[in-house]
Amino acid sequence: xxxxxxxxxxxxxxxxxxxxxxxxxxxxxxxxxxxxxxxxxxxxxxxxxxxxxxxxxxxxxxxxxxxxxxxxxxxxxxxxxxxxxxxxxxxxxxxxxxxxxxxxxxxxxxxxxxxxxxxxxxxxxxxxxxxxxxxxxxxxxxxxxxxxxxxxxxxxxxxxxxxxxxxxxxxxxxxxxxxxxxxxxxxxxxxxxxxxxxxxxxxxxxxxxxxxxxxxxxxxxxxxxxxxxxxxxxxxxxxxxxxxxxxxxxxxxxxxxxxx
Numbered sequence: 439x440x441x442x443x444x445x446x447x448x449x450x451x452x453x454x455x456x457x458x459x460x461x462x463x464x465x466x467x468x469x470x471x472x473x474x475x476x477x478x479x480x481x482x483x484x485x486x487x488x489x490x491x492x493x494x495x496x497x498x499x500x501x502x503x504x505x506x507x508x509x510x511x512x513x514x515x516x517x518x519x520x521x522x523x524x525x526x527x528x529x530x531x532x533x534x535x536x537x538x539x540x541x542x543x544x545x546x547x548x549x550x551x552x553x554x555x556x557x558x559x560x561x562x563x564x565x566x567x568x569x570x571x572x573x574x575x576x577x578x579x580x581x582x583x584x585x586x587x588x589x590x591x592x593x594x595x596x597x598x599x600x601x602x603x604x605x606x607x608x609x610x611x612x613x614x615x616x617x618x619x620x621x622x623x624x625x626x627x628x629x630x631x632x633x634x635x636x637x638x639x640x641x642x643x644x645x646x647x648x649x650x651x652x653x654x655x656x657x658x659x660x661x662x663x664x665x666x667x668x669x670x671x672x673x674x675x676x677x678x679x680x681x682x683x684x685x686x687x688x689x690x691x692x693x694x695x696x697x698x
């Protein structure tokens with residue numbers, strides 16, 4: 439493991455929140471192999487914004503570090519929880535989805551122990567029918583958890599992220615499937631989102647369906663076919679320059695579902 443890690447202290451303190459709001463477990467790796475100063479800063483910033491968004495919606499976010507020395511079992515993670523968020527981070531181990539090609543050129547941050555733990559938690563969340571929002575790496579793990587595969591390195595990458603020496607995150611238009619949960623939440627069938635990814639959903643897992651796509655056809659969001667509310671988005675609603683209204687809508691719906 440790298441020596442660099444996000445300081446967990448700010449996420450352990452209870453902030454200004456509704457004491458009667460639902461408990462939301464926030465699953466994220468506070469470190470991963472090869473974490474550098476840039477990725478450490480991004481992981482910290484994005485996690486803070488996600489915590490703030492849950493609190494603004496009336497929820498009580500609580501950290502679950504999927505890279506901790508001790509990984510809590512599902513019964514412990516989900517005790518008293520009304521909902522769960524799986525945040526972004528390093529790449530998913532290609533062995534998790536049966537990839538047999540040459541190692542992806544841009545592979546980084548792989549932590550198989552964290553992958554296996556998160557996949558188990560995702561499956562248990564579905565069994566418990568717990569409202570679930572999975573973001574970026576989380577959305578990829580959601581797909582893998584239900585038998586899907588990933589594109590290990592997107593060939594037409596300029597549509598989805600910045601180039602070398604440029605800002606990683608860019609604005610990208612995604613097309614939302616009419617009648618899908620994500621289109622209902624946003625109230626429209628197109629959205630400008632903040633993206634910065636080199637991997638993505640390939641074959642959609644049997645228990646999921648694709649509900650948003652990029653202009654090149656790449657799946658940008660999925661939802662579970664049977665669970666009441668289990669959504670995966672490839673983009674980053676918790677990126678600083680993401681649309682704050684869409685962020686509030688998405689996290690607000692999670693907290694609303696968790697309160698039910």
